[in-house]
Amino acid sequence: MKRTRRVVMVAALALSFACSGGSGGGSGTSGAASGAPASGTLSIAVIPKGTSHVFWQSIHAGAVKAAREVGAEVIWRGPLREDDRDSQVSEVEGFVSRGVSGIVLAPLDDSALVGPVTSATRNKIPVVIIDSGLKGGEYVSFVATDNGKGGRLGGEHLAKVLGGKGKVVLLRYAEGSASTNEREDGFLEAMKASPGIQVVSSNQYGGADVESAYKKSETLLSNYKKPDGSLSIDGIFTPNESTAFAMLRVLQDNGWAGKVRFVGFDASDNLVKGLRAGHIDALVVQDPVRMGYLGVKTIVSHLKGQPVERRIDTGVHVVTPSTMDQPDVKELLQPDLAKWLKG
Numbered sequence: 001m002k003r004t005r006r007v008v009m010v011a012a013l014a015l016s017f018a019c020s021g022g023s024g025g026g027s028g029t030s031g032a033a034s035g036a037p038a039s040g041t042l043s044i045a046v047i048p049k050g051t052s053h054v055f056w057q058s059i060h061a062g063a064v065k066a067a068r069e070v071g072a073e074v075i076w077r078g079p080l081r082e083d084d085r086d087s088q089v090s091e092v093e094g095f096v097s098r099g100v101s102g103i104v105l106a107p108l109d110d111s112a113l114v115g116p117v118t119s120a121t122r123n124k125i126p127v128v129i130i131d132s133g134l135k136g137g138e139y140v141s142f143v144a145t146d147n148g149k150g151g152r153l154g155g156e157h158l159a160k161v162l163g164g165k166g167k168v169v170l171l172r173y174a175e176g177s178a179s180t181n182e183r184e185d186g187f188l189e190a191m192k193a194s195p196g197i198q199v200v201s202s203n204q205y206g207g208a209d210v211e212s213a214y215k216k217s218e219t220l221l222s223n224y225k226k227p228d229g230s231l232s233i234d235g236i237f238t239p240n241e242s243t244a245f246a247m248l249r250v251l252q253d254n255g256w257a258g259k260v261r262f263v264g265f266d267a268s269d270n271l272v273k274g275l276r277a278g279h280i281d282a283l284v285v286q287d288p289v290r291m292g293y294l295g296v297k298t299i300v301s302h303l304k305g306q307p308v309e310r311r312i313d314t315g316v317h318v319v320t321p322s323t324m325d326q327p328d329v330k331e332l333l334q335p336d337l338a339k340w341l342k343g
Contacts, residue, residue, distance in 0.1 A: 045102070070297065129142045131145075144314060212246075285317050
């Protein structure tokens with residue numbers, strides 16, 4: 001009898017380890033229960049671009065919230081770095097082989113993930129795309145911010161605080177990232193509508209992490225450093241969390257913070273502190289918790305045979321020091337992630 005119990009326990013542990021992804025990158029399973037999905041429970045793989053930024057942790061929280069509501073199982077796995085295309089491709093392929101019920105994917109490259117998504121669909125595993133677009137149409141729905149609108153809003157606010165004149169720079173994020181490309185294009189559209197503003201640099205990329213973006217920010221701004229140490233530019237725009245934080249650090253480290261107008265994109269504790277200190281003039285903020293939530297709700301609805309919208313806009317907002325303490329804005333800036341991710 002004791003031997004039988006030990007065999008059952010070992011088998012259960014092995015199954016739980018396999019379902020949580022073993023020792024690979026990212027997190028394991030969250031949602032209705034831990035370990036292997038119960039019989040009849042829908043298993044939803046949620047694959048972010050990366051797992052380190054607060055933005056993706058917020059996506060995770062929203063996905064878990066939805067899973068608990070609908071009784072599904074969320075399996076959260078993704079690359080550590082947002083430029084690791086091979087890792088994300090492998091994650092999708094692995095979940096197809098595993099035979100999950102559905103996939104919610106934030107593709108880090110709008111071309112490289114087309115093949116794996118097509119393969120999932122052909123294997124009768126539907127895919128919902130979140131955050132960043134994918135070429136082709138082999139998916140159920142696209143749940144994301146209107147990124148072009150977000151970029152335009154950021155540009156319009158920068159033009160407003162500059163009084164419609166001055167020199168500005170754009171530090172881009174990374175090639176192949178559809179969401180940030182759209183923000184950058186939206187920003188440049190807004191600049192064209194302000195003839196008194198000159199974009200003196202718009203072709204530099206920060207890269208996938210903060211340290212890379214810090215070096216690129218430092219190099220970019222050094223080109224506009226005057227003999228007295230001040231900057232000859234008047235405004236800066238960055239299109240995501242990592243580039244915004246890196247730029248903020250460079251401005252602070254060199255004594256330029258608050259002396260040049262700066263609009264960033266996304267929110268984290270450090271960016272919120274920068275906004276409150278007056279080192280950032282505005283943050284263009286998404287609702288990643290809502291994005292993760294609707295991504296899972298949409299794939300589950302589809303799996304249950306219910307109609308879903310082809311495109312779902314999760315909203316975008318400009319937050320300034322004067323609006324950051326409004327209750328609805330505070331929830332966007334600093335959502336209670338521990339409520340959904342604890343344990």
